[in-house]
Amino acid sequence: MNSLFTQTHVGPYAISHRVVMAPLTRMRTNAHNVPGDLMVDYYAQRASSGGLLISDATSVSPLGFAYVGAPGLYTEAQAFGWRRVTDAVHAKGGRIFLQLWHAGRQAHPANIGGEMPVAPSAVRAYEHSAIHGQNGQVIEVEQVLPRALAIEEIPGVIEEFRHAAALAKQAGFDGVELHAANGYLPDQFLQDGSNHRTDAYGGSLENRARFLFEVLDAIGSVWPASQIAVRLSPGSSYGTMSDSDPHATFSYVARRLNGYGLAYLHVVEPRVRGNDDIDAAASAISAKDLRRVFKGTIIAAGGFTAESAHRIIEAGDADLVAFGRLFISNPDLPERLHVGAPLAHYDRSTFYGGDSRGYTDYAFHRTAAVT
Numbered sequence: 001m002n003s004l005f006t007q008t009h010v011g012p013y014a015i016s017h018r019v020v021m022a023p024l025t026r027m028r029t030n031a032h033n034v035p036g037d038l039m040v041d042y043y044a045q046r047a048s049s050g051g052l053l054i055s056d057a058t059s060v061s062p063l064g065f066a067y068v069g070a071p072g073l074y075t076e077a078q079a080f081g082w083r084r085v086t087d088a089v090h091a092k093g094g095r096i097f098l099q100l101w102h103a104g105r106q107a108h109p110a111n112i113g114g115e116m117p118v119a120p121s122a123v124r125a126y127e128h129s130a131i132h133g134q135n136g137q138v139i140e141v142e143q144v145l146p147r148a149l150a151i152e153e154i155p156g157v158i159e160e161f162r163h164a165a166a167l168a169k170q171a172g173f174d175g176v177e178l179h180a181a182n183g184y185l186p187d188q189f190l191q192d193g194s195n196h197r198t199d200a201y202g203g204s205l206e207n208r209a210r211f212l213f214e215v216l217d218a219i220g221s222v223w224p225a226s227q228i229a230v231r232l233s234p235g236s237s238y239g240t241m242s243d244s245d246p247h248a249t250f251s252y253v254a255r256r257l258n259g260y261g262l263a264y265l266h267v268v269e270p271r272v273r274g275n276d277d278i279d280a281a282a283s284a285i286s287a288k289d290l291r292r293v294f295k296g297t298i299i300a301a302g303g304f305t306a307e308s309a310h311r312i313i314e315a316g317d318a319d320l321v322a323f324g325r326l327f328i329s330n331p332d333l334p335e336r337l338h339v340g341a342p343l344a345h346y347d348r349s350t351f352y353g354g355d356s357r358g359y360t361d362y363a364f365h366r367t368a369a370v371t
């Protein structure tokens, strides 16, 4: 499995192994969507010398929350909370990128002060948001019909991404990853199943991609391109996403991204839908397809084992591999993969919300071995 444990670079950073922690929404912030001690411990546990972590999806806007307890990054208090996380990761010699997120139509009124969620078009998604129930417990509820953003409102949303990116710098992140996957706002603009606009942000491929590239340009006014990344899930229907020609749409985006000099392009494989394994159609678009178009660093994610991660790197279809569910239950995943130690199983019931159980209480291999 040696290809996972060779050196590489992500933007300006020397990276000592290729086992990346995928972005994972765990819904464990303190009040006001501020990361607290529990999150500091969780990220510190998963940091490794020269290893790369990607943060929980972090809302750039008070209107961006699909899930109660998810982190934000639009206030000074949130930046301060995140600073403690990045300090803890850096103390272990690790690197961490912030995932910039706006849920768009997947947001829920209960999480955004009773407002209507915003989207490119008034087309709803049939997924679930997580909100607080009457007794304060987390419950899942159906998403609602969003309202279409007026064209005059779009620059304000783009400014929210820029502002969060600036706060990410203040919070000590090593870079930012734009969440343009899993049916959230930039993805909603991009794919024609959710974008029915007839103005400059809808219709042609160029128009549908406009929001994503304008957001990137705004982030680029704060960060060098080599510290900016983009996540796409081209073969996924999560978020009720669909496109009449995904190969054309995502190849177009990947081709244009070549001009940016990004830190990396992060591609979710079609065999995963959100957080679940599915049987993907053979024609579904994958990292391998985008590799033919995109010339920079690629991180592939979705259903990887140590062996398949090794294979995709050997084949040259990705440069690094991000692990999600296995990183939840194995805080020392890079080391376990390196030494071939057994992997602990994850408990789905503690994925979202709650306390340290299923969050910071998974054993380390070395500790587990002596107890």
Ligand SMILES: Cc1cc2nc3c(=O)[nH]c(=O)nc-3n(C[C@H](O)[C@H](O)[C@H](O)COP(=O)(O)O)c2cc1C
Pocket: 022, 023, 024, 025, 026, 056, 057, 099, 179, 181, 182, 231, 268, 272, 274, 275, 301, 302, 303, 304, 322, 323, 324, 325, 326, 351, 352
């Ligand atoms: C609990 C959980 C939360 C997730 N949250 C996010 C997220 O915040 N942002 C994101 O892009 N993907 C998110 N995902 C998807 C993962 O990043 C990853 O793509 C997916 O789990 C497939 O990788 P795996 O098979 O290694 O778990 C989440 C997945 C899980 C299991």
